[in-house]
Amino acid sequence: MLKKSAANVAGLVLALFFLFPTYWMITSALKPKGSTITSDYDLVPFSVTMSNFVTAWTKPGFLSSLGNSLMVTLTAVLASIIVGITAAVAMSRFSFRGRKSFVLLMLVAQMAPFEALLIPMFLMMRDLQLYEHLTSLVLVYFAVTLPFCAWTLRGFVNGIPIELEEAAMVDGCGRWGAFQKVTLPLLGPGLVATSVFAFITAWNEFLFAKVLIRSQDRETLPVWLSGFQTAFGTDWGGAMAASVLFTVPALVFFLIVQRKMVAGVTAGAVKG
């Protein structure tokens, strides 16, 4: 089976290619100060320390930007999920005039090129006196994630047989009771998956965070990290430790829904 082993070798080489930056980030973060910037060839760390993490953690701005990022991201995602789920239920469970146009609007809104709306967003936030306020970022991230959340949740609600709700209503539940006791629990996994994607989108966002917030105590983690050369100079160990700390929440959330992502992409697509 020469062919199979050739394929395996190629697979391992590719795995190294994908792993290396992560490996390099972590090992650079673990190297003691002074041994990161060296002309020696140091593919494997000679000694290991946690001091870079302490440096990054205590850097001015790290904790506040971490807090800002968490606050903005979680608020926006929560709002998107709540508004998204009401819209999803309306689109999926009711028939009414204009339903189709609304579904279409959701679909089109998902494709809105937000980067190209930078200027009007900036002007609008300025007019609303929200420039330099984290509220402006919450609003933008809410807008970016809402169509996606509503659309995806609609798919999940569609997947729950309406008969279950009807049965509950026959048994004496009100419409709200039936939704709350039957549909909502079944929607759990869908809610988790959707909110994780929304989370990662907002967690990553850089352009609006850079434009709408100028003052340092309000900036989010991506913007803080983009100025790492001001914060760390040539302290690459510290910069790598900060990158690790930035990656951990995203990676944890990512692993939660890993399976759903792969199944989900194809579910809607491989019909033709």
Add this chain to the structure above:
Amino acid sequence: MTAVKTTETAAPAGGKTPPALPPAVTGGARKRRRRGGAFDRALPYLLLAPALIAILWLIGFPVVSVFVTSFRKLNLGELVRGEIVWTGLDNYVAVLQDERFWTVTLRTVVFTVAVVGVSVGAGLMIALLMRKLSGWVRVALQVTMLCAWAMPILASATVYIWMFDQNYGILNKTLVQLGFEQFNGHSWFGSGTSTLAVVGLLIVWQAIPFLAFSLYAGVLGVPRDLYEAAGIDGATAWQTFRAVTWPEIKSLLMMVTFLSTLWDFKVFAQIWVFKEGGPSGESTTLAVMQYLEGIAKSHFGVAAAISVLMMIILGLITFQYLRKLLQTEEGKI
């Protein structure tokens, strides 16, 4: 009437939020028993209201506003004084007559085509390769791809800048170890092309996992007996791919290519953190140019014109994709 549509329980993937395409717009409406009451009839609209208001306010209004702004002279002075100065097509004339704009547009298009081509091509190869791997190698490859995918853009960009560092970067050190002395102190960010190549590598590296995973799922959807039949008929690997795999994954491949094009065309963060569009503007793309004109120079009207031109290009790509989609699906949607 109450058939359950399982095909739409999709949670599309990606660090960004990809739209779940192609859409099955029809269906899904469950007829409820009419129950006359005014509240019941108003209920769906009440449920939709928050989302509708949010979309019209936070997406619809900016879209209109970007067009309106592009016909105004709006620099810092006008903004502070609150003046409204209409200039007709002046902003567009200024942009379209600017040689830099055409250079940047061409650069953006070439960059997008290269990044999309390489990442989709590599994603497809890896998807096909994964089928042939032993179990543990496949798992190893998938886990490492997940790591790359999950890394926040700013973190991965910082790591790449460090790896490609002129004096202490591991890449230059490795190349010197391998005997390529000329890379000792080689600056990867000395020219626009070289900078964009590194940025492109970063984007490709992070884009491949999504592409490979979704295409792999598509490849897995191909019935096994088709491959067996092809094997019995003595088809070569290429013939098998053309006749068996290709028809099954064509629409999926088209979709991910389309999505990648939309994403890569608008890339800002990666390009900005590497060199801020430099050296001397040589790695500036349309997204960066829009930022520089609008936010850095406070020429909001001109920047809005660039935004509109970007939207037109993206709109044309979307239109082409949807047209192709409708052709291949023969109006099934």
